[in-house]
Amino acid sequence: MNDPILRLSGISKAYNPGKPNEVHVLRGIDLEVAAGEVVALVAPSGAGKSTLLHIAGLLDTADSGTVEIAGDDFTGQSDRKRTGVRRADVGFIYQFHHLLPEFTALENIVLPQLANGVARSAAEARGRELLAEVGISERADHRPAAMSGGEQQRVAFCRALANEPRLLLADEPTGNLDPTTSDQVFGALMTLVRSTGLAAVIATHNLELAARMDRQIRLEAGQLVPV
Template sequence: MNSPVNTGAPVIALRNLARSFEQGGVRIDVLRGVNLEIGQGEIVALLGPSGSGKSTLLQAVGLLEGGFSGQIELAGTQAGELNAADRTTLRREHLGFVYQFHHLLPDFNARENVVLPQLLLDVPRKDAEIRAEELLGALGLEHRFDHRPSQLSGGEQQRVAVARALANKPQLVLADEPTGNLDEKTADRVLDEFLDLVRGQGSSALVATHNERMAARMDRVVRLHEGRIS
């Protein structure tokens, strides 16, 4: 396990974060006052069984939906005080996402899937293409730039998803069971590549998993239990 790099203000700080749902007239408290800070360059595993609320917590941190109480401070900005457009801008500028299923755009090739998020931040197309090819090359996909997702293996698709998440050099990468849909050998390789790239560009990461072995390779492990972090 590597020692965390934790200097300056945290990249993300959660204060008393809570989320409840109504189901069949019954109130279900998924998050019950989560407090968590992640430092600059720190990779944190969010460990918990299926149904423990890991994905709900990542949706909150990712500013993907409302209905939460408490505070989310991302890159020094109180996200709860922003309107929808400003939250979208904050998310695009500071966050990257990797999911269990790659969610690549099927009509675009690997290079284009990594270029597109950069264009949303007005990166010149040529620079975006260079960045995409650098990332895909680092992930062993030098000969797959022009292949669409349907022409790639599951591991290759997930590598493209990793490259897409890192394309804009986000301060924080959110990964939800990023290798959960891969066989163990491929999962280990993709995780190694993901961690190397995140550390190499100095980003932080919050990686949700139920896999103890995977979690042990992060800088720090936190556990989500009964709606709280321990």
């Protein structure tokens, strides 16, 4: 196996610590994901999968444990360093696309590249390349309101991969789509992931989609168990 892009060690998280309504969401989570590996994180709503993804992507902090991305330990690092690695090395996809409504599909993909210092011409070329990979080149100049839900989510996939991250974290990326569209859009996502060779953790409650990934893990009672 390739060296891990993501390594979580002893990750624990509780809400309302020390209070009567304290809830232990994560209890000593250990996880490694290698470059080129797609891992399905299976869990029902409320089990803590979003919390785990947010900690893995440095959007939240654990009560204990370490988070390493591409061999660097970001535990206790400054917000500036955490923001820098999120921008350069981590891509996020959510159940809802969160596209900027006033910008076109292409512009939504170009903007994060500009924020990362990429020249506009190169950013636009990268955006058009990604849109072609997911089969919606003709939607480049359309705003989100003029696109279907499946098309909007494909644009969100392209935006997440625009800066060529080494780690992709996706939280129910097709959960807001009907079954047929979900299957088509998930296929587009897997095409993008496979073509880049990044490490990916994709949370889903859809067991059929989970079975199409390299490995499945389940979050139960705050701990990971193999499926």
